[in-house]
Amino acid sequence: MPELPEVEVVRRGLERLVTGRTIAAVEVLHPRSVRRHVAGAADFTGRLAGLRFAPARRRGKYLWLPLEGADEALLAHLGMSGQFRVQPPGAPDERHLRVRLVFTDPHAGELRFVDQRTFGGLSVHAQTAEGLPDAVAHIARDPLDEGFDEAAFHGALRRRRTTVKRALLDQSLISGVGNIYADEALWRSRLHYDRPTATLARSRTIELLGHIRDVMTAALAAGGTSFDSLYVNVNGESGYFARTLDAYGREDEPCRRCGTAMRRSAWMNRSSYYCPRCQRRPRTPARAPAGV
């Protein structure tokens, strides 16, 4: 379940291990992993061969490796279970190995994309004038990006007719937040997930953003977080969660603030964890009589 901090850990690993490496050959072992490359697997491998990686970049949960001299980039999304591994040539294939990139330097090893559930994937895209792969143009800046515009974000929340957790997961409004850190930040902010965004005072939005940044920064400091063996950082080490969660996964356990049993609600085909006392469900305003 990689969110911004986990993806950033992977980005740093890629930056360290594959920057300046030249791609000799690419092997696609599962077509679904390159489905976002609409021209197909053969075009994907052909575009990469012979090119050199510039330092990895990231926006939200997307990361990419610009290709030197090509105005294109190798874009990656880890989805639910995607991993990058740098392995020595000849290391046994992982069970869920999907794409292999072999470098010209035999000492550089291979870059492998491993992904059990195949929600993630790789693709090659032209870079826009802003230096983003075109497929990422609709993704908002993330809250750790110094160009993130708090006033614009608050304005968007006020205009939207939606609820706060939906907005946090909408990558076109704010990127990098997933289900886990959304629940954590909402708990810290004492906000119920169904709170209409149009009712948020500016100070509440600013406070919420502060908690999002705190949660993400702490996770990043812990080296990325994970709950199961699916997430492994670029070296193949398990990025196990080093700090405790306050909300996510704590159904029936006492709220760390008030002791009330935490609850889990089915929400958007997933779960929301919250404290029913600290995070009161907003009153649903009576609808105006119809037909007036």
Add this chain to the structure above:
DNA sequence: AAGCTCTCCTGATGGC
């Protein structure tokens, strides 16, 4: 036309 629901996928887990 913005907002919401559905669907993709695999492995672990639990109930009967």
Add this chain to the structure above:
DNA sequence: TGCCATCAGGAGAGCT
């Protein structure tokens, strides 16, 4: 023991 249902969830297609 074996079989089936359920759950995990990012993101985009598609519907209203």
